[in-house]
Amino acid sequence: MAVPDKVTAWVRPLALAAVAASLGALLLMAFSGFGTRFGFWHFRTGFAILKWSAVLGLVAALLAALAAFCAGKTRRYGALLAALLSFGLGVAAFAVPYSWKLKAGQLPRIHDITTDVDHPPPFVALAPERNGEVAYPGASVAAQQLRAYPELKTVVLGVPMARAYQAALEAAREMGWQIAAAVPDAGRIEATDTTFWYGFKDDIVIRVSPAGDRSLIDVRSASRVGISDVGTNAQRIRTFLAKLTQHPAPR
Template sequence: MKKPFEFTRWSLRISLFALLMAGLAVSGLRLSIIDFQPALIGLAGTTLAGLLAIVLGLIGTLRAIKAKETRIASTLAGSTLGFLVVAPVLMTLMAGAGTPRIHDISTDLAHPPEFVAIKALRTPAHNSLDRLEPENLAALQKSGYPDLAPLLIPRPFDQVFEQAVVLVKKHGWEIAAASAANGRIEATDTTRIMGFKDDVVIRVQAVENKTQVDMRSASRIGKGDLGMNAKRIRQFLADLEKLLVETLSDPRSSNSQIRGITYE
């Protein structure tokens, strides 16, 4: 048995094992078979196994090249699969590198928008919404995300609220409540792969002849969020501003009389 292909075989076996581990961790968490921490341990094991598969695969490839084997392309199977398994985890970690270890982000640190309907959907096992931990939460957010601020739009309240609801639905978030009378929208965003649930509350209020939009996004589990809540707020407010500009420039658009309508 030739050594280059022995390394290749082990690389492929380990990468397939890593893929299986990843599938079990993700599906187990999404189906509530396992908790958050065991799922993360499973992903950590998946990452280590994937990295080992990459290393063994590369060793096999280099030895095949040195031995002038004709089947060099086949030696890349394990390392390629290992990379595909590891890449999403590493990319997520790299994107969240340097972000503060907090999970509750708001555009208004003095008076954050309050969750009302969402509270009934959270359990004692979930993160608290009292914003008391860590004690320096506001300072950490200011340091990590100094750009986050309310969106002030020169548009009528009705139009802004209506388009905010439209945008929440467009993002695929599950609406828990939307009350124009209270100027509040509450919804839950479920991440695509791991199925993590992050809760969102959007506060819309008239300020003189403009409309101010504040937003708060909080993870149900985990001490940190790798920057995902801040990213969600930035993206939503940018999309809302763009949507309102497009709506205003469309002569076919008209403001709906949405005040007083409540979705529960």
């Protein structure tokens, strides 16, 4: 069966439109974060741009699917390849922010996480950077954290405090954090981690306490802005504790 000339005529424009839409969606997605990181706009503006990148990505995927169908019917294999590539890019541009949205809906809207909700390690050196916002949010946040991240608990290391402290400091440096304070006598380490895409600054405080010939390690990670951290602070603590417990403490 012959393919109508009108369909043939629309194959190339559809493929080009899909390519343009998918590339535009990816650029918007990139700009949404890096524009925030470098101070061109507020992070809420960045999130709004990210939302529109998802919409454009979905449009690109739909255009690409139509273009691929028409290209296959007309045996325009160059247009078919472009359409398939655009479909993948469009789906990616849609999937990244959509997955964040789904994850945010599954996790509590909190951004101050600690291994000790009863006596969280306090921020001292980083208090000015946090505009004085150093107090733990309280019982409501603690209850939400315990339901969402029950595995985050005080870690016991079978070494004296001095060795545990050095191990914690080395692990913090390996994490790539900017160390703001290291006070061995107090068993306190404070640091800041900057996220790659949006440039969000999250603050961390580590407390090393003696327990006989062993040591107790507690960590607190808190965002400076926002309401929900989409699990970022909890994952940061998990990664740090895994790094700390996988390597032997220095002698």
